[in-house]
Amino acid sequence: MKRIFNFVLVLFLVGCSQPSPLKMESGRVMASYFRTNIEVADVVFDQYTHLIYIGVAPDAEGKIRLFDNSKEFTAACNDNEVIPMFSLVNGWAEREGEDLSIYHYLYLEGTMDIFIENLISAMVEEGFQGVDVDWEHPVSREEKTCWNLMMQRIRRAMDSLSKRTGKHYYLTTALPDWGSGICTLYTLNSLDFVNIMTYDYCGNWNGYAGNTSPLYAHPNDPSGRSIEGSIDNWLRAGFPADKLILGLSYYGYTYSGFDLFEEIVYTDGQLPAGKHVDGGVGWNSAVARVENDGWTKEFDAATFSTWYFSPDHSSFLACDDEFVVANKVKWAKNKGLGGVFSWSLNLDKLSDGSLPLQEAAWAAWPAKK
Numbered sequence: 001m002k003r004i005f006n007f008v009l010v011l012f013l014v015g016c017s018q019p020s021p022l023k024m025e026s027g028r029v030m031a032s033y034f035r036t037n038i039e040v041a042d043v044v045f046d047q048y049t050h051l052i053y054i055g056v057a058p059d060a061e062g063k064i065r066l067f068d069n070s071k072e073f074t075a076a077c078n079d080n081e082v083i084p085m086f087s088l089v090n091g092w093a094e095r096e097g098e099d100l101s102i103y104h105y106l107y108l109e110g111t112m113d114i115f116i117e118n119l120i121s122a123m124v125e126e127g128f129q130g131v132d133v134d135w136e137h138p139v140s141r142e143e144k145t146c147w148n149l150m151m152q153r154i155r156r157a158m159d160s161l162s163k164r165t166g167k168h169y170y171l172t173t174a175l176p177d178w179g180s181g182i183c184t185l186y187t188l189n190s191l192d193f194v195n196i197m198t199y200d201y202c203g204n205w206n207g208y209a210g211n212t213s214p215l216y217a218h219p220n221d222p223s224g225r226s227i228e229g230s231i232d233n234w235l236r237a238g239f240p241a242d243k244l245i246l247g248l249s250y251y252g253y254t255y256s257g258f259d260l261f262e263e264i265v266y267t268d269g270q271l272p273a274g275k276h277v278d279g280g281v282g283w284n285s286a287v288a289r290v291e292n293d294g295w296t297k298e299f300d301a302a303t304f305s306t307w308y309f310s311p312d313h314s315s316f317l318a319c320d321d322e323f324v325v326a327n328k329v330k331w332a333k334n335k336g337l338g339g340v341f342s343w344s345l346n347l348d349k350l351s352d353g354s355l356p357l358q359e360a361a362w363a364a365w366p367a368k369k
Contacts, residue, residue, distance in 0.1 A: 026367035029193060029245050029339025032358070033087065038346055040072050045080035047358045050170070051345070052132045054087040056122075058115050064122040074127030085130035085170055088119070106146055112153065120157050123169070130170025132195065137175070138182050148187045155190035172245075177201075177230035180237040188243065193338050196234065199249035201225040202318070204277035206266060209258035211318040213249040214303035215328055220261050226303070227328070231335060241336035248328060248340055250347035250357050252286065252308075252319030254278040260316070282347035283357055286319045297321065304328075322360040329364035340365070 031050035034043070043051070053073055058064055066086070077084035106112040123131060131154065138147040151173065158169040174195040175182055183194065201223065202210035210221050217226040227246070234244055257275035258264070264277065271277070286308045289295035294311040306324055308317040320328070329340050340361060342348075348357035 028333070028365050028367075029341065030362060030365070031195070031245065031339070031341035033341070033344040034073065035344055036067060040069060040076050042346065042349075043076065044353075044355055044358075045076065045082050047355060047362050048082050049339070050083040050085060050130075050341075051077055052085045052087045052341075053128075054134070054344075055089055056086045057089050058111075058118070064115075064118045066122055066126055070126040070128075074129075078127065083130060083170060084128050085132050085172070086123070086126075086128050087132040087134045087174070089134050089136075106150060112150065116150075116153055116157050119154065120161060124161070129167065130172065130192070132170075132172045132174060134174040137179060144182055147182060148184050151183075151187050152190050177225070177227075178233070180234045180239060185238055188239065191243065193243050193245050194239070195245045195341050196230065196247055197343075198227040198230050198247040199343065203253050204279040205264070207264050209255040209260065209262045209264055209277075209316075211300070211303050211305050211307075212252045213247075213318075213320065214305050215324075215331060216303050218261070218300070218303045221303075222261065222263070227331075231337070242338045244337050246328065246332040246337055246340045248325055248342040248357070248361065249320065250283050250342050250344065251280050252283070252317045254281050254315055254317045256315040258316075281317055281319065283319050283321070284348055284350055286317055287350065289317075299323075320357065322356045325357045326360040326364040329361045333365050 026049055029050060030048050031052060032048055034051050034053045036055055045051075051073075053067070053070065056064060056066055070086075074084040106115055119131065122128075133147075133151065133154075135147060138144045151171065155171050158171055162168060170192045172191060172193050172195060173183065174197055177196060177198050179196075183191070188194070199213040201214065202208050202212060208221065208223055210223070211218065213227065214221070214225075215227045217224050217229060231244065231246070235241060255277055257272075258277075264271070286295070286297075289308060289310075290297060295308050295317075296311075298307045298309065299305075300307055304324060304327055305318060306321045308319060310316070332340055342358065342361070346355070348355050350356065
């Protein structure tokens with residue numbers, strides 16, 4: 001108990017300077033996540049202000065593992081005036097038969113100083129200009145305390161680096177739609193913005209066969225969850241709107257053998273016969289189903305979203321189209337949010353090389369002249 005008390009006390013005593021708000025010259029954030037299965041040459045950079053390379057994680061000694069094409073990625077971003085960042089992922093690791101989170105590495109094993117030093121070194125050496133912390137997700141009091149302290153200390157290290165280089169380094173985080181209780185308002189001073197993961201309201205887990213990312217709650221959805229409700233919760237918790245970045249899902253889940261909003265129940269890890277959930281179907285795959293397999297698209301005015309149905313309606317997929325994406329972006333702008341980000345890069349890329357969803361998002365919130 002004493003150790004926990006002392007750690008909490010340190011959390012409030014550690015000073016952290018406030019990063020300059022650094023309103024983008026474009027007036028908003030348009031970010032996306034770059035995955036390891038994407039070639040740098042396939043990225044259309046002029047549709048983004050920030051690109052975040054995902055999949056970076058510390059090992060048990062606090063060392064940072066980056067990828068072979070990191071410098072190619074950062075060079076291309078810099079050439080195209082896009083802020084290159086990398087995402088520090090959840091940190092779950094298999095060791096001695098147990099899943100251990102960043103919390104175990106940094107707090108229980110006392111490697112935070114080494115970790116932050118290595119984090120900053122890797123960022124500089126590979127040409128990145130920021131870090132996005134995607135720790136999914138601190139739950140216990142100790143984990144939340146560790147997370148907040150970590151964010152504050154990373155900011156202090158970045159500010160120290162800025163004094164030497166004259167550059168601003170971005171510190172952001174990806175948090176779940178329900179995550180306003182993770183980040184303290186004090187820690188928020190250390191962050192440039194928060195990517196709110198306003199998606200995965202339904203999916204391939206226990207829950208309901210519903211919409212991945214509804215703007216408004218559907219009256220028949222037992223969960224009652226929606227983007228509108230999530231963002232309002234963050235605002236009521238005292239978070240300034242212009243530091244919140246709305247998440248756009250360029251994917252959905254296919255439900256086979258389910259009725260709309262039917263409860264998904266696994267027994268011993270298995271769904272009943274005839275029922276199946278296919279996770280992470282990109283929007284470009286939904287388009288292909290319509291063009292090649294006879295699927296149809298229907299607009300849902302209640303949630304302001306789109307459904308895709310198989311010819312016999314035995315399977316359905318909820319996935320945003322261009323119209324829905326544009327509306328969400330306009331909604332975010334009118335709400336006073338700081339911008340939008342998508343999960344993830346190129347899931348809307350069609351065979352002709354176009355990016356209809358990202359192009360719709362960019363057009364719906366034009367850059368300042």
